[in-house]
Amino acid sequence: MALEPDQRISEVVKREQSRLRNFIRRRVPDPRDAEDILQDVFYELVEANRLLMPIEHVTGWLFRVARNRITDLFRKKRPESFSLVPQVRAPVLGANLGYSASTRHTI
Numbered sequence: 001m002a003l004e005p006d007q008r009i010s011e012v013v014k015r016e017q018s019r020l021r022n023f024i025r026r027r028v029p030d031p032r033d034a035e036d037i038l039q040d041v042f043y044e045l046v047e048a049n050r051l052l053m054p055i056e057h058v059t060g061w062l063f064r065v066a067r068n069r070i071t072d073l074f075r076k077k078r079p080e081s082f083s084l085v086p087q088v089r090a091p092v093l094g095a096n097l098g099y100s101a102s103t104r105h106t107i
Contacts, residue, residue, distance in 0.1 A: 005049050012058055013042055020062055027070050037069045 021038050028034040044065050048055060055061045 009049055016062055024066055040069050041065045
């Protein structure tokens with residue numbers, strides 16, 4: 001007898017939740033972020049099922065989505081710009097060697 005889609009999703013969640021949570025927790029230091037990623041992964045599964053997207057290897061798909069969400073998290077937490085770092089000007093080549101301004105840049 002074929003299982004209803006909701007029942008299949010429930011069974012996948014029960015079967016894979018612990019392994020997936022451990023996979024995420026080993027890579028994400030903040031437990032809240034890890035739990036958010038886990039919920040996002042299962043939400044993606046529900047959406048894929050709702051949109052009738054074929055998923056042949058559900059476990060592999062779940063772990064791939066989790067890995068992608070972890071990558072997204074670290075990209076989001078990366079500093080956005082270097083504008084907060086004081087600007088340091090590089091010294092002009094030959095500036096302190098006594099060359100005149102006209103010969104400084106000709107090498």
